[in-house]
Amino acid sequence: MSAEHAPLLAVRDVSKSFGAVAAVRDVSFPLYAGEAHALVGENGAGKSTIVKMLAGVHRPDTGAIELDGVPLDLRSPADARAAGIAVIYQEPTLFPDLSVAENIAMANPPRGRLRTIDRGRQLRDAEALFRRLGVMIDPARPARGLSIADQQVVEIAKALSADARVLVMDEPTAALSAVEVERLFTVARSLRDRGAAILFISHRFDEITSLCQRVTVMRDGRHVSTDPLAGLTVDDLVRRMVGRDLSTLYPERTTTPGDVVLEVDGLRRDGFFRDVSFQVRAGEIVALAGLVGSGRSEVAQAIFGVDPRDAGTVRVHGRPLRAGSPRAAMAAGLALVPEDRRLQGLVMDASISRNVTLPRSGTLARLGLLFGGSERRAAAEWTARLQTKYGRLADAVSTLSGGNQQKVVLAKWLSTLPRVLMVDEPTRGIDIGTKAEVHRLMSGLAEDGVAVLMVSSELPEVLGLADRVLVMREGRLVAELDRAQATEESVMFAAVGQTRAASAQSAASSGSDDSPAGSARTADKDRNASADRSAGTNAGTDRKTGAGAGVEVAL
Amino acid sequence: MSADGNRPAGTRLAGANPAGIAAGAALPPGGDARPRGAAGRGARLGRLASWDLGVVVLAVLTIVVASGTVENFSTSRNFTFLVLDLLPIALIALPMTFVIVTGEIDLSVASTLGLSSATMGYLWNQGLTIETIIPLCVVLGAVLGAVNGLFVTVFRLPSLAVTIGTMALFRGLALVVLGDTAVADFPARYTDWVTGTIGGSAVPNVLIPLAVLAALFGVVLHATPVGRWSFAAGASEHAARFAGIRVGRLKFWLYVVTGAVAGLAGVLWTLRYSSARADNGAGLELAVVAAVLLGGVSIFGGRGTLPGVVGGVVLLAALQNALRLSDVSNESLNVVTGALLVVSVLVPNLIRRTRSAFARTRHRPAPLSPPPLPGS
Numbered sequence: 018m019s020a021e022h023a024p025l026l027a028v029r030d031v032s033k034s035f036g037a038v039a040a041v042r043d044v045s046f047p048l049y050a051g052e053a054h055a056l057v058g059e060n061g062a063g064k065s066t067i068v069k070m071l072a073g074v075h076r077p078d079t080g081a082i083e084l085d086g087v088p089l090d091l092r093s094p095a096d097a098r099a100a101g102i103a104v105i106y107q108e109p110t111l112f113p114d115l116s117v118a119e120n121i122a123m124a125n126p127p128r129g130r131l132r133t134i135d136r137g138r139q140l141r142d143a144e145a146l147f148r149r150l151g152v153m154i155d156p157a158r159p160a161r162g163l164s165i166a167d168q169q170v171v172e173i174a175k176a177l178s179a180d181a182r183v184l185v186m187d188e189p190t191a192a193l194s195a196v197e198v199e200r201l202f203t204v205a206r207s208l209r210d211r212g213a214a215i216l217f218i219s220h221r222f223d224e225i226t227s228l229c230q231r232v233t234v235m236r237d238g239r240h241v242s243t244d245p246l247a248g249l250t251v252d253d254l255v256r257r258m259v260g261r262d263l264s265t266l267y268p269e270r271t272t273t274p275g276d277v278v279l280e281v282d283g284l285r286r287d288g289f290f291r292d293v294s295f296q297v298r299a300g301e302i303v304a305l306a307g308l309v310g311s312g313r314s315e316v317a318q319a320i321f322g323v324d325p326r327d328a329g330t331v332r333v334h335g336r337p338l339r340a341g342s343p344r345a346a347m348a349a350g351l352a353l354v355p356e357d358r359r360l361q362g363l364v365m366d367a368s369i370s371r372n373v374t375l376p377r378s379g380t381l382a383r384l385g386l387l388f389g390g391s392e393r394r395a396a397a398e399w400t401a402r403l404q405t406k407y408g409r410l411a412d413a414v415s416t417l418s419g420g421n422q423q424k425v426v427l428a429k430w431l432s433t434l435p436r437v438l439m440v441d442e443p444t445r446g447i448d449i450g451t452k453a454e455v456h457r458l459m460s461g462l463a464e465d466g467v468a469v470l471m472v473s474s475e476l477p478e479v480l481g482l483a484d485r486v487l488v489m490r491e492g493r494l495v496a497e498l499d500r501a502q503a504t505e506e507s508v509m510f511a512a513v514g515q516t517r518a519a520s521a522q523s524a525a526s527s528g529s530d531d532s533p534a535g536s537a538r539t540a541d542k543d544r545n546a547s548a549d550r551s552a553g554t555n556a557g558t559d560r561k562t563g564a565g566a567g568v569e570v571a572l
Numbered sequence: 573m574s575a576d577g578n579r580p581a582g583t584r585l586a587g588a589n590p591a592g593i594a595a596g597a598a599l600p601p602g603g604d605a606r607p608r609g610a611a612g613r614g615a616r617l618g619r620l621a622s623w624d625l626g627v628v629v630l631a632v633l634t635i636v637v638a639s640g641t642v643e644n645f646s647t648s649r650n651f652t653f654l655v656l657d658l659l660p661i662a663l664i665a666l667p668m669t670f671v672i673v674t675g676e677i678d679l680s681v682a683s684t685l686g687l688s689s690a691t692m693g694y695l696w697n698q699g700l701t702i703e704t705i706i707p708l709c710v711v712l713g714a715v716l717g718a719v720n721g722l723f724v725t726v727f728r729l730p731s732l733a734v735t736i737g738t739m740a741l742f743r744g745l746a747l748v749v750l751g752d753t754a755v756a757d758f759p760a761r762y763t764d765w766v767t768g769t770i771g772g773s774a775v776p777n778v779l780i781p782l783a784v785l786a787a788l789f790g791v792v793l794h795a796t797p798v799g800r801w802s803f804a805a806g807a808s809e810h811a812a813r814f815a816g817i818r819v820g821r822l823k824f825w826l827y828v829v830t831g832a833v834a835g836l837a838g839v840l841w842t843l844r845y846s847s848a849r850a851d852n853g854a855g856l857e858l859a860v861v862a863a864v865l866l867g868g869v870s871i872f873g874g875r876g877t878l879p880g881v882v883g884g885v886v887l888l889a890a891l892q893n894a895l896r897l898s899d900v901s902n903e904s905l906n907v908v909t910g911a912l913l914v915v916s917v918l919v920p921n922l923i924r925r926t927r928s929a930f931a932r933t934r935h936r937p938a939p940l941s942p943p944p945l946p947g948s
Contacts, residue, residue, distance in 0.1 A: 360811065361810045364803075364812070365808065366808075367807055382796060387800065429815070
């Protein structure tokens with residue numbers, strides 16, 4: 018543990034906005050030499066924005082990043098590297114076809130005579146670095162084929178070769194197995210003990226306690242606290258990260274499920290999911306839970322027809338639905354609010370009005386023409402129903418906050434008057450107030466007889482809203498739980514597999530007052546299936562943890 | 573969160589599918605600030621100084637300046653020539669606008685024009701009537717466009733690569749069809765109509781169908797579902813597909829229409845010069861793309877207006893015409909076309925970058941004024 022001297026790097030009153038969205042507001046915290054500092058917070062708390070500012074990707078709107086008390090002006094990643102700040106991302110950014118040594122020396126290769134690259138020295142330098150790190154990687158081999166963990170180690174070697182004094186690790190462990198995490202940590206610890214300052218971002222408390230000495234908590238873009246980790250319990254941290262009483266989020270609802278509206282039978286898409294069969298009744302909210310990458314979004318997309326399906330049938334009100342045709346799905350009364358709002362849900366550069374009416378421009382046209390403001394009226398009506406806050410309907414939808422963007426997506430699909438509403442991560446990255454609105458909205462829709470299928474990685478949302486929970490694991494439906502059976506524990510067991518039950522239970526229960534217990538949340542950020550699988554494994558792996566909270570918690 | 577915010581309140585919305593949105597009272601408004609401030613200012617600025625308006629102004633300015641300084645520019649005879657010169661560019665630029673708006677490109681249009689012209693000559697030599705040949709050439713263009721569309725949408729190949737290939741292919745076929753000979757003896761009734769003017773005025777006959785087509789394409793682009801889909805497909809193909817738009821089908825038909833219009837342009841070109849040749853319209857695709865980009869259509873798709881494109885065509889044609897009258901060589905005219913193409917891609921990007929830099933430095937917290945309730 019280092020003494021309380023002047024910080025090596027200080028983030029001071031930093032703010033950053035994207036359009037109207039304030040991602041980070043007045044955040045300050047210090048990084049000390051020889052210390053690993055954890056940065057924790059829920060998704061959307063602003064951690065990644067901080068990392069990108071340190072990496073020179075974004076420039077702070079106000080405030081400054083100071084190194085040895087001197088403000089830095091980081092205009093590009095090259096500036097950050099020159100200042101001695103190295104960033105290691107969850108997904109390593111190596112050139113697969115170059116050798117490990119070439120990757121390490123990429124930014125500043127050793128020059129021989131005639132300014133050509135001195136390959137011999139390049140190799141020797143890499144070997145020396147690996148010796149310092151205590152790892153065995155052949156510097157001459159190509160980067161392609163290295164495990165993710167080894168790639169992370171190469172990234173660290175890269176940072177070392179640039180004499181990095183500050184190492185920022187943005188969820189480097191999300192895709193690693195327990196053994197690999199330990200290996201990465203050994204390297205990180207040796208760096209730390211040589212006087213580097215480490216900023217470590219992770220959702221897993223056991224990793225934080227095993228590596229870090231200090232922790233900063235962020236919430237909704239603001240700084241909550243910075244404290245030495247010793248003496249803090251996991252409960253303390255969770256409470257600070259969540260900072261709210263969750264009970265108000267979920268409306269009470271009396272359900273009287275009606276007829277079966279959506280029937281999925283034996284649905285399969287090769288490489289993604291298989292044997293998926295379930296029904297959703299009118300007035301029912303059915304949640305599709307599971308780790309990211311378990312195939313949930315793909316099921317919803319195959320039902321809607323955006324993705325193809327290889328086998329199985331989908332029936333709406335008993336009538337079979339043609340595969341691969343979103344148009345047919347829409348005609349049958351289906352709507353899909355997709356997972357990735359910015360990529361799939363909205364045309365970001367187009368106006369609010371165009372976005373809301375896009376699926377209906379055919380029906381809004383009179384004699385084939387869209388004159389006379391029919392689009393504007395429809396958009397005004399539906400944005401008002403959803404209490405969307407905006408300047409003008411003609412403004413680009415990208416100027417709205419995340420929550421209001423999501424309302425535009427919801428308005429877009431609710432205006433098609435769907436009888437089956439599929440929502441994929443309906444509250445991802447939106448503020449708490451809007452989350453509550455969205456939850457009430459879905460609840461109200463169900464009461465009005467809409468069949469709702471909800472894909473969500475947020476357990477409290479799943480448990481708070483769903484009448485039934487279907488759990489997917491590795492492309493298959495592994496459990497169906499009714500409201501009484503569905504608990505954080507039972508859903509997580511099913512999602513990660515029963516064999517991990519013992520430790521998963523402790524994970525789930527210790528995070529209970531907020532709940533995104535377990536790796537569902539961790540996995541939330543991952544983009545690929547392999548990451549999830551190993552995340553699941555990690556959550557359950559029996560591993561020694563550091564002092565402080567002695568429980569296995571993955572948040 | 574207010575205490576009564578738990579229940580979906582009783583003020584259910586009316587309508588066939590009343591979305592059970594909680595009453596307004598249940599939620600404190602102003603959870604997040606409304607995006608006025610920098611974004612609003614930027615938008616207003618954008619409207620005042622939009623690119624396509626600028627191009628139209630520039631086109632008018634060019635004509636005014638040229639009329640004053642270039643000898644013979646403002647004569648009625650030159651006006652007729654100016655319109656006849658811009659006719660093929662303007663015609664093909666109309667569907668090309670759609671293609672570029674959807675984020676694709678078609679570089680084979682000039683070769684389609686050439687193949688259409690060569691086919692016209694060949695069929696005329698075979699003794700077919702001109703009334704049969706003209707629709708055949710348009711259909712041929714459509715088929716050639718369908719070939720492009722097939723490669724781009726079914727085989728999902730990049731349109732740049734596909735149409736560079738078909739550009740060479742179609743031009744090669746034109747040479748196969750007609751060799752390096754020319755066919756010239758087309759009926760005077762048709763050639764005279766194409767080069768003629770309305771009742772002895774300076775307005776060429778061909779301006780009428782051109783204006784009708786321009787209006788048609790403009791309405792389709794800006795006021796029909798097809799136009800909406802084109803913009804959406806170009807701005808975000810993913811989002812378009814998730815909104816139920818059949819992007820592949822749309823693009824396929826846009827290529828077919830582009831080919832058909834290029835075929836028609838081949839017919840008009842042949843009749844205007846009364847000469848069917850395989851190398852007719854060589855290099856025209858660059859002028860067309862330059863005019864469309866100059867007219868403010870984004871090469872990345874998703875942005876653009878048809879009036880802007882018309883302005884771009886007029887600007888390009890007027891500039892070339894004025895330079896030609898000032899005895900600038902044809903080779904130097906290519907320099908102008910090329911430079912305009914680069915400028916029209918470069919400047920909008922520079923403007924956008926400057927604007928976002930401006931927004932960054934001027935950023936202030938958005939004022940918390942209540943939103944004007946739409947519809948209330």
